Amino acid sequence: MKHLYDFLTDKLKKQNIRLSSRRLKVLEYLCQNSNHPTVDQIYVSIQQKVPNLSRTTIYNTLHILIKAGLVRVIAIEDHETRYEIVTKDHGHFKCEKCGTIFDFKLDLATLVTEELINFQITDKNVYFKGICPNCLATAEDHP
Amino acid sequence: MKHLYDFLTDKLKKQNIRLSSRRLKVLEYLCQNSNHPTVDQIYVSIQQKVPNLSRTTIYNTLHILIKAGLVRVIAIEDHETRYEIVTKDHGHFKCEKCGTIFDFKLDLATLVTEELINFQITDKNVYFKGICPNCLATAEDHP
DNA sequence: GTTCCTGCAAAAGCTTTGCAGAAGA
DNA sequence: TCTTCTGCAAAGCTTTTGCAGGAAC
Numbered sequence: 001m002k003h004l005y006d007f008l009t010d011k012l013k014k015q016n017i018r019l020s021s022r023r024l025k026v027l028e029y030l031c032q033n034s035n036h037p038t039v040d041q042i043y044v045s046i047q048q049k050v051p052n053l054s055r056t057t058i059y060n061t062l063h064i065l066i067k068a069g070l071v072r073v074i075a076i077e078d079h080e081t082r083y084e085i086v087t088k089d090h091g092h093f094k095c096e097k098c099g100t101i102f103d104f105k106l107d108l109a110t111l112v113t114e115e116l117i118n119f120q121i122t123d124k125n126v127y128f129k130g131i132c133p134n135c136l137a138t139a140e141d142h143p
Numbered sequence: 144m145k146h147l148y149d150f151l152t153d154k155l156k157k158q159n160i161r162l163s164s165r166r167l168k169v170l171e172y173l174c175q176n177s178n179h180p181t182v183d184q185i186y187v188s189i190q191q192k193v194p195n196l197s198r199t200t201i202y203n204t205l206h207i208l209i210k211a212g213l214v215r216v217i218a219i220e221d222h223e224t225r226y227e228i229v230t231k232d233h234g235h236f237k238c239e240k241c242g243t244i245f246d247f248k249l250d251l252a253t254l255v256t257e258e259l260i261n262f263q264i265t266d267k268n269v270y271f272k273g274i275c276p277n278c279l280a281t282a283e284d285h286p
Numbered sequence: 287g288t289t290c291c292t293g294c295a296a297a298a299g300c301t302t303t304g305c306a307g308a309a310g311a
Numbered sequence: 312t313c314t315t316c317t318g319c320a321a322a323g324c325t326t327t328t329g330c331a332g333g334a335a336c
Contacts, residue, residue, distance in 0.1 A: 018310065020316060039300080054318040059301065073221055075270075079300080079326075081221040093262060104258040111254075111269065115247040119236060120279055123272040126254065127218075133261040161335070163291060182325080197293040202326065222301075222325080 004085070005031045008070050015068050025050065026061045027070070036074055036082040036092070036101045076101065076127040091126035097135035104128075147228070148174045151213050158211050168193065169204045170213070179217055179225040179235070179244040219244065219270045234269035240278035247271075 008027055009019055017023075025046045029037070033045075039058050047053045062083055065071035074082040076094050082101065091106040108124045131139070151170055155162055168189045172180070176188075182201050190196045205226055208214035217225040219237050225244065234249040251267045274282070 018315065020310075022317075052318070055300095056302085056319080057317055060316080075218045075221045076268075078216055078218045078224040079222075081300085091256070093259060093264070096265070102259075102262075104256050106254075106256060111249075113234070113247050113249060116236060116245075116271070118276040118279070119245075119271075119273055121236070121271050121273040122239070125219075125268075125270040125272075127268040127270070128259070128262075128264050129266040129268075130262055130264040136261070136263055161290070163335080165292075195293070198325090199294080199327085200292055203291080224325085 008085070011070060012068060017064060017068055022046075022050070022053070022057050023061050023064070026058065027065070030071065030083065030085050034084070034103070036084050038080065038082055042083075074101070074127075075125075076129075091128060093128040093130065093132070095132035095135055096129055097131055097139075100132060102132065151228070154213060155211060160207060160211055165189075165193070165196070165200050166204050166207070169201065170208070173214065173226065173228050177227070177246070179227050181223065181225055185226075217244070217270075218268075219272075234271060236271040236273065236275070238275035238278055239272055240274055240282075243275060245275065 005028060008031070009024070012019055012023075026042060029042055029045055035041070037045075039055065039062065042062075043053065043055050043058050046058075062071060066073065066083075070086060071083050072086050074084060074092060076082070076092055089106055089108040090103045093102040093104055094100070095102070106126055108126070111124060111126070148171065151174070152162055152167070155166075160166075169185060172185055172188055178184070180188075182198065182205065185205075186196065186198050186201050189201075205214060209216065209226075213229060214226050215229050217227060217235060219225070219235055232249055232251040233246045236245040236247055237243070238245070249269055251269070254267060254269070
């Protein structure tokens with residue numbers, strides 16, 4: 001985790017983005033928690049250590065990190081914006097029972113179609129929904 | 144278009160969902176406009192013919208149609224919920240310049256991964272973003 | 287007569303905006 | 312010092328909720 005965090009702060013420095021304490025906290029949270037958090041989850045966690053933290057700061061920071069190419073939005077569900085550190089190709093699976101979002105490997109380069117040959121594609125997202133193994137097992141126990 | 148509309152109203156009848164005038168208008172709009180509309184676009188269009196229409200009714204109707212399996216949500220962008228009639232496998236491409244959403248053919252059945260072998264997958268979404276050919280051409284004219 | 291729709295108004299969430307004071311370079 | 316961040320309060324949007332009147336069956 002240490003490596004990723006350092007790599008990211010370097011990236012910010014190169015873009016002349018100030019490494020303020022709040023921004024580093026947000027970055028740290030995202031590096032340590034691969035749970036695709038909402039703004040509120042980030043806020044609640046950091047707010048425990050930084051008493052008079054504002055949600056506005058979380059929003060600001062996320063927007064800056066997105067613009068800098070370090071963070072991406074997961075819009076798997078309407079009205080539930082989530083965020084994650086930009087990493088290599090993967091898809092997202094959301095369990096509709098427990099709400100957990102799982103990553104799964106996926107080679108997005110193979111996802112091509114002749115129809116889009118004249119389009120400039122900058123971003124690819126794959127979202128699946130269903131029931132995860134844990135919830136499936138629970139459903140069997142209590143049918 | 145006539146065939147799709149009839150097929151859908153039949154589906155509602157079979158589920159004992161009343162075919163009220165507002166619901167039929169929403170269904171008609173979605174069948175005739177494959178532009179992946181927002182709630183507001185649907186509202187504004189129908190409201191021209193039905194003066195004291197309420198946004199609440201559009202929301203209610205869409206929720207009913209989603210539950211009945213006739214309509215699906217497109218959550219390609221956070222805070223911009225869009226809707227479409229459920230049709231065969233396809234992906235969505237959103238142009239970040241003009242905002243248009245394009246459909247493209249895609250065989251979702253081939254989108255599988257060993258990692259999810261124990262998951263029950265009920266829904267697959269593929270969202271691309273970038274610039275559409277029209278906007279690319281315009282950018283060349285005015286660089 | 288009973289059930290279900292519809293529209294209105296209000297409330298609830300989430301996100302953005304404007305600004306003054308604080309912190310960082 | 313000068314620039315940029317931060318937190319607060321308020322505003323803006325979208326969506327949901329509660330309810331009374333009305334339409335459909």
